[in-house]
Amino acid sequence: MEIRELQWFATLAEHEHVTLAAERLNISQPTLSRAVRRLEQRVGVRLFDRHQNRLRLNKYGEVFRAHALRAIAEIEAAEQRIATLVDPDAGTVALGFLHSYGTWLVPELLAGYRTIAPRTTFELRGNAADTVVDDVRHGRLDLGLTSPRPTGDDLTWTPLRDEPLCLLVPFGHRLAERRQVRTAELADETFVALQPVFGLRQIADRLCAASGFTPRIALESTELSTLRSLVEAGLGVAIVPITGSPTEGRGPVTAVPLGDRGALRTVGMISSPTGTRPPVVHRFFDHVRSTAHAPYA
Known part of the structure; x- marks a missing residue:
């Protein structure tokens, strides 16, 4: 059974007239009639009752049409999904x-x-x-x-790309006026940091380890915005990406670039x-x- 024969059957079931359906499908009447006979042979019953030059869908045809329409819809949906996967723009x-x-x-x-x-x-x-x-x-x-x-x-x-890291410090901190700071100078600082599962925390821990100390973590968070607020409140300093960090002015927090080689993510x-x-x-x-x-x- 071919999908096009199901489509032809559905069109004939709509018009119940071989000539009109064949014209609609742009095929010959004998071709359409043979296709319908093949379907009827396959299911074992007649799908149309013949009345002179007209056809009328019978109860078996009604059942078959309902399933044929669902089959056609499923195939069309599959084609659309595949086309979406194949199309690099969609x-x-x-x-x-x-x-x-x-x-x-x-x-x-x-x-x-x-x-x-x-x-x-x-x-x-x-x-x-x-x-x-x-x-x-x-x-x-x-x-x-x-x-x-x-x-x-x-x-x-x-x-x-490489994103440089910096040290976020609160207003008035001893390093706030520095143009640059090295991680080794931070051994005595109290840190606020992301939790260990975060990539930035892992990088910061490696920087500290390379400088010979384990950072003293006072508070851990899951958001960079929270770290900024904790630094602003004076609860510690933080190693963060320089992107979006305040590097100029005398605001509540200041970002001081880290001068270590590899101080980037x-x-x-x-x-x-x-x-x-x-x-x-x-x-x-x-x-x-x-x-x-x-x-x-």
Whole structure:
């Protein structure tokens, strides 16, 4: 049974006239009549009652038409879904990212991409680095923007740009007027920091370890905005990305650039090297990769 024969049957059932249906379908009357006879032979009953030059759908035909219409609708829906997957300008990209990237990097990338592929939609999920990595690894996300580079070799890592880090201090702090500070000078400071599952916390811990001390963490948070408020309240200093941090003026908090080599977090895109990447995901991936090494905002 061919799908086109079901479509022909549905048209004939609508018009109940072979000549009109054949004209509508742009096929010959004998071709349409033979197709209907094949369907009737397959199901074992007549689907139409014949009345001279007219046809009338009988009770068996009514049952068959209901199922035929559902079958046609399912095939059309499948074709539409496949076309969406094949079309690199359409479809949905499931993109994960660190919460802090949601305030600048993600809007920047999507705004640029929307100008060339406005029909692409995105499912956006901000989360901790470990969660983003796990979701990409298990196929719950197509791509992930994260830092630092995940351990293991089961994911593809594409570095995009380096984001310098700074020390966030409250007004009046002894280092607030400095043009630069090294991590080794912070051994006696009290820190506020993200929880250990966050990539930024892992980078900050490594900087401190390389300088010969373990940071004294007074409070932990899950949001950079909360860290800023904690620093403003005088509860500690924080190592944060310089993006969006106040580096000028005498506000409630000041960002002092870190002078250590490696005092940065590399923004990277992760993806699974296994499986078939849909064209819509592949095209967005190529676009993001083309922005690699652009200066941070």
